[in-house]
Amino acid sequence: MTTSRLEAFTDGVLAIIITIMVFQLKAPEETNLEALFPKAGVFVSYLISFIYVGIYWNNHHFLFQYIEKVTGKILWANLHFLFWLSLIPFTTSWVGENHLDDSPLALYGFTLLMCGISFVILQMVIVREHDKYFESKIIINLKNYQRVSLLIYSIGILLSFYAPVVAVFFYITPAILKIYSQIYHQKKLL
Amino acid sequence: MTTSRLEAFTDGVLAIIITIMVFQLKAPEETNLEALFPKAGVFVSYLISFIYVGIYWNNHHFLFQYIEKVTGKILWANLHFLFWLSLIPFTTSWVGENHLDDSPLALYGFTLLMCGISFVILQMVIVREHDKYFESKIIINLKNYQRVSLLIYSIGILLSFYAPVVAVFFYITPAILKIYSQIYHQKKLL
Amino acid sequence: MTTSRLEAFTDGVLAIIITIMVFQLKAPEETNLEALFPKAGVFVSYLISFIYVGIYWNNHHFLFQYIEKVTGKILWANLHFLFWLSLIPFTTSWVGENHLDDSPLALYGFTLLMCGISFVILQMVIVREHDKYFESKIIINLKNYQRVSLLIYSIGILLSFYAPVVAVFFYITPAILKIYSQIYHQKKLL
Amino acid sequence: MTTSRLEAFTDGVLAIIITIMVFQLKAPEETNLEALFPKAGVFVSYLISFIYVGIYWNNHHFLFQYIEKVTGKILWANLHFLFWLSLIPFTTSWVGENHLDDSPLALYGFTLLMCGISFVILQMVIVREHDKYFESKIIINLKNYQRVSLLIYSIGILLSFYAPVVAVFFYITPAILKIYSQIYHQKKLL
Numbered sequence: 154m155t156t157s158r159l160e161a162f163t164d165g166v167l168a169i170i171i172t173i174m175v176f177q178l179k180a181p182e183e184t185n186l187e188a189l190f191p192k193a194g195v196f197v198s199y200l201i202s203f204i205y206v207g208i209y210w211n212n213h214h215f216l217f218q219y220i221e222k223v224t225g226k227i228l229w230a231n232l233h234f235l236f237w238l239s240l241i242p243f244t245t246s247w248v249g250e251n252h253l254d255d256s257p258l259a260l261y262g263f264t265l266l267m268c269g270i271s272f273v274i275l276q277m278v279i280v281r282e283h284d285k286y287f288e289s290k291i292i293i294n295l296k297n298y299q300r301v302s303l304l305i306y307s308i309g310i311l312l313s314f315y316a317p318v319v320a321v322f323f324y325i326t327p328a329i330l331k332i333y334s335q336i337y338h339q340k341k342l343l
Numbered sequence: 344m345t346t347s348r349l350e351a352f353t354d355g356v357l358a359i360i361i362t363i364m365v366f367q368l369k370a371p372e373e374t375n376l377e378a379l380f381p382k383a384g385v386f387v388s389y390l391i392s393f394i395y396v397g398i399y400w401n402n403h404h405f406l407f408q409y410i411e412k413v414t415g416k417i418l419w420a421n422l423h424f425l426f427w428l429s430l431i432p433f434t435t436s437w438v439g440e441n442h443l444d445d446s447p448l449a450l451y452g453f454t455l456l457m458c459g460i461s462f463v464i465l466q467m468v469i470v471r472e473h474d475k476y477f478e479s480k481i482i483i484n485l486k487n488y489q490r491v492s493l494l495i496y497s498i499g500i501l502l503s504f505y506a507p508v509v510a511v512f513f514y515i516t517p518a519i520l521k522i523y524s525q526i527y528h529q530k531k532l533l
Numbered sequence: 534m535t536t537s538r539l540e541a542f543t544d545g546v547l548a549i550i551i552t553i554m555v556f557q558l559k560a561p562e563e564t565n566l567e568a569l570f571p572k573a574g575v576f577v578s579y580l581i582s583f584i585y586v587g588i589y590w591n592n593h594h595f596l597f598q599y600i601e602k603v604t605g606k607i608l609w610a611n612l613h614f615l616f617w618l619s620l621i622p623f624t625t626s627w628v629g630e631n632h633l634d635d636s637p638l639a640l641y642g643f644t645l646l647m648c649g650i651s652f653v654i655l656q657m658v659i660v661r662e663h664d665k666y667f668e669s670k671i672i673i674n675l676k677n678y679q680r681v682s683l684l685i686y687s688i689g690i691l692l693s694f695y696a697p698v699v700a701v702f703f704y705i706t707p708a709i710l711k712i713y714s715q716i717y718h719q720k721k722l723l
Numbered sequence: 724m725t726t727s728r729l730e731a732f733t734d735g736v737l738a739i740i741i742t743i744m745v746f747q748l749k750a751p752e753e754t755n756l757e758a759l760f761p762k763a764g765v766f767v768s769y770l771i772s773f774i775y776v777g778i779y780w781n782n783h784h785f786l787f788q789y790i791e792k793v794t795g796k797i798l799w800a801n802l803h804f805l806f807w808l809s810l811i812p813f814t815t816s817w818v819g820e821n822h823l824d825d826s827p828l829a830l831y832g833f834t835l836l837m838c839g840i841s842f843v844i845l846q847m848v849i850v851r852e853h854d855k856y857f858e859s860k861i862i863i864n865l866k867n868y869q870r871v872s873l874l875i876y877s878i879g880i881l882l883s884f885y886a887p888v889v890a891v892f893f894y895i896t897p898a899i900l901k902i903y904s905q906i907y908h909q910k911k912l913l
Contacts, residue, residue, distance in 0.1 A: 160728055160731075164728060164731045164735055168738075169735070171736065171809070172736050172739040172809055173739065175809045175810060175813055176743065176812065176813075179816075180816040180820060184821045184827055185826050186826045200806075203802075203809070207799070211795070211802075214728050214729075214798075335795040336795045336796050337795070338795065
């Protein structure tokens, strides 16, 4: 089994998630620019979610270029990862309409956390089905970043109930670090 | 005619089905976690349907890697299979909002049954357009599993009207067995 | 420029059209089977549209397997064809909710007619950018069928205002003939 | 990293944007042809947006056929471009329902402008990551057209508040010129 269909299917699911979220941004009835202000929360949450899906697509793309064989375990670890990603539009919509309310914000962080965990599981399954050389080459320098970002999401979830503005800051930070890393380090590896 | 476009089109349709279902999970108006409880039925039915579409994508992927030629019959058997799969979001939504009511539950089982039957037809058409060697290599060890699961769906449909909880159990069992089988047996075959 | 991205983009658009139509089939509020009866019109119009999109995907697949170069003219003839196909969900929804009312039925036929005409234009553009040998091999035996089906759609549009049941019959006939032809004749050509 | 997944992902996103826009064209309740007249604004804005997404898909297709390596910077410049394109359905819907009202029309022009700017950025990033020969071959004859069209969009945005009909004319002109150019000049380059 080659990786081409797994990649194509994953690309399809991520393309749909990233595009369809914006349809929750309903056109307002009024036609003045002020009518857009209540949409700001949905817009910002869309922007953050767009960036996260972009990061995961980029990570997935990067991870699978070195993979030679696909097994049933890898297929299901990938579907598990896609399941959590597919919940992002739902939590994005809930948090976007209720800005800094605690439960939507905590659930949004929980989805980010589960996406992160399921991606780590996907990596682990792939490494176990391949060899040690593969691990050393690809995964090792991702590990530290991933551990830290899972910790940051967890703290963000707790902060949602006490200091929502800080929680948002915790959700955004790993994304900014990751984009920076992808832009400045993926150059060498290609 | 190569199989690449048939695979790409099928991947596209399955990616859309699996992703769009979650949009029936509308964000609640309230912002407390209790507001999510009424969504539990829709969420569970989404989870089960996600798993079934994942299983069929996996099966399809597995089946088509051995196929060398695509004919008009195979194209239409595949479209017939996609038609029944495309009804899953509709029945998922109906059953999810009405939990254990008999008609939605029976219709959900009927859709699962028709997906199963149309996949068996697709396999039969492919085997008939190829040779006997192909059949012995691929299909034979699927046959028993498929017969049993079609029977289980049929019993589940009947049970929907008398013991809905048991019906749900009948719908979930073939999925769990299939995931187990795909994780532990596809390893050898790749 | 190879044909691969044009095919992938077209597959994506057709996969979305064919799948998203079913989302107009909203789950009824009631939970008895009778609640599905008012959905019958939408279901039947979905089925017919699903078949037409399937036929066009099949035709497109068949046409492009012989094409060697893609030019700007071919790209825009293809986008023109996709534009008319993208209107099918709108007209399907209108006709499905109003069964045999004249205007929706005529508009549905008009969309079928424009899809047919734009596919003929796409073929003509492709032939003109290639050579005569290409035309004789591929197109010639399609031409008669296409002329007849464009005529049948046109008659169907007129009949929508006088004998809607007959109009539906005129819309379905070319599809049945085409499926039959694709199943029994594409075998030889592959 | 090859360009194939970046192309597939972009094709997926553009296919969804171009197709899903038409779902904002809700079927009217009445069944006479007059019921379609209030839909004319949405239909025209859909048509213009369909053409713009088609142009960008065509440009993207054209640009990436010469690209040999993909870096993190190119991936993010591409995601930035897709972000602005993904807002087109929202602004299309707002302007379509409010025809020539100033704010929706200006916002529509702003989205066109940002799509244009982000495509220019994508080109610049690609050129900087490749060599000078690449630039001279591909980009140079695009530059003048792009500068002029960005200027035309900007004037259109200003005109939205004073002469909306002229603004629409300014939005349509670059599209017509571009289609003409793609149909008559891409022939030589392929």
